[in-house]
Amino acid sequence: MKVQSHTLACVMLVFSTFGSVKCGNILVWYTEASHWINLKPVLETLTDRGHSVTVLLPNVTLFMDATEKNRYSYEMFNVSLSLDELSDWMDEILYFTMYEMDKLNMLELYMKSYQIIGKDLDLCLVYCDGLLKSESVMDKLRKGRYDVLFVDPIFPCSELVAETLDIPIVYTLRLSIANTMERLCGQSPAPPSYVPGAMSKFTDKMTFSERIWNFLFYVSQDALAVSLWKKLDAYYSDYLGRPTSFCEMMGKADIWLIRTYWDFEYPRPLVPNFKYVGGIHCRPAKPLPKDMEEFVESSGDDGVVVFSLGSMIKNMTKERANVIASALGQIPQKVLWRYSGEKPETLAPNTRLYDWIPQNDLLGHPKTKAFITHGGTNGIYEAIYHGVPMVGIPMFGDQPENMVHMKSEGAAVIMDFNSMETKDLVDGLKAVINDPSYKENAMRLSRIHHDRPVHPRDEAVFWIEFVMRHKGAKHLRVQAHNLTWYQYHSLDVFAFLLAIIALVLFIFYKILKSCVVRCCFRSRSKSKKE
Ligand SMILES: *[C@@H]1O[C@H](CO)[C@@H](O)[C@H](O)[C@H]1NC(C)=O
């Protein structure tokens, strides 16, 4: 029945559009948290266009929900891990990034990151085992006749499944630390002189000392990545039965959909199979629930402030919550705060707590004056879409980096979660709300965001369909993938040319020397005769 209705939808679509639309079979890699939120709109658009979409789903997951009503189907696999182990692990990362990280020096941070990412990879390999070593699931996938694998590469091993099924890969990602995956595996060029390493917190305008730090950042993160990926290299080689590496396999991907755009990203050189599709999930605002709309309207001319620290931060220490709540009480605006922890004692009457808020609809509301955010890419893009200035309280991952971008565009101020006092937050909010430059800059980014040939969601879908139609996009893949590092930087050419110059100089020197000797000798012998 399901197959029939899918076929029917597909046939109708073929007749209703003039381009030749071939309905395909799309396999989607498992992921978590905001990464999953970001995939969903693309999957929905793909099913709208008549494709059949199947999402790989581990039986242990914190965010993906198989019971949720969707038009795509799930393919379950088992992993030998308990839900408690997974959530303990998440809590450990959150605690480290929220409270511990700032207290460490560079070396300690480096060591601790090594340890944490190493543990993360071990956990990822448990998922790989669950999927790749299950004969029944792999058999089903082989029989599924998929056309493409759509992947957020935050969880590895998708390349092994694509290789086994002999299908192309389309990646979607925000970033990897210092763009290690994009640069080392995707061959995306990034001159350290003006492309700040992702998560270095530099902008594209760097002083001499910042350029030194940026350069060292690239080198140190590359060393970290390459040594950590050794684990994956061994797993990949073992599975395929031939020596290979994680990076080499990633390099075979056909298209990389990067989830930012030039309203956010500093201009940089691109390779043709990298497409910037930031704002995939952004939509016009829908009306608010009735009681929320009444609360928002009750704010009068002062308007409202929307406050969310994202889906991961549900709780914070009492002390931090009180500092924040008393700051919110000192502004004339009404505040809608997404917070499911204990109610802070200092909570003022202008602030309401919610377990969940329709964030996009609130940001699109004409009464919204500012957005207090943890700086996740999804939230930032909703704010850009609706032109709302931001107060960033970044927590972990790419969030500090994201807020640096928005600050450098003049659309945000940044607070430090651990050290900020009530007065800091009040000052930040007042600046963003009362100084018109923040709103103007947010509106400028919004205009850039909206002024593009197609909606980013449609562009993402276009490239997935392109890869299905052409069984890959190898014509967009640069030859850099086939070069060694010294060939890539033309070091062998330099060496060769230097050798020639040296040889010429040497011959020249020899000729000159013998000439000088002969001339002098002759002139000396002449003068002796005289
Ligand atoms: C997953 O494990 C359950 C029992 O825990 C079993 O019934 C099911 O068949 C397994 N699924 C797969 C795909 O192996």
Ligand SMILES: *[C@@H]1O[C@H](CO)[C@@H](O)[C@H](O)[C@H]1NC(C)=O
């Ligand atoms: C997932 O499946 C594995 C293997 O069947 C089982 O050991 C584990 O308890 C399951 N986890 C959950 C949360 O169902």
Ligand SMILES: *[C@@H]1O[C@H](CO)[C@@H](O)[C@H](O)[C@H]1NC(C)=O
């Ligand atoms: C939030 O954290 C506090 C301690 O900081 C704890 O007492 C409380 O139970 C936590 N609440 C939730 C909902 O996790």
Ligand SMILES: *[C@@H]1O[C@H](CO)[C@@H](O)[C@H](O)[C@H]1NC(C)=O
């Ligand atoms: C590039 O390398 C790949 C495998 O690494 C190989 O299949 C391909 O033929 C090479 N292409 C060229 C043009 O040498």
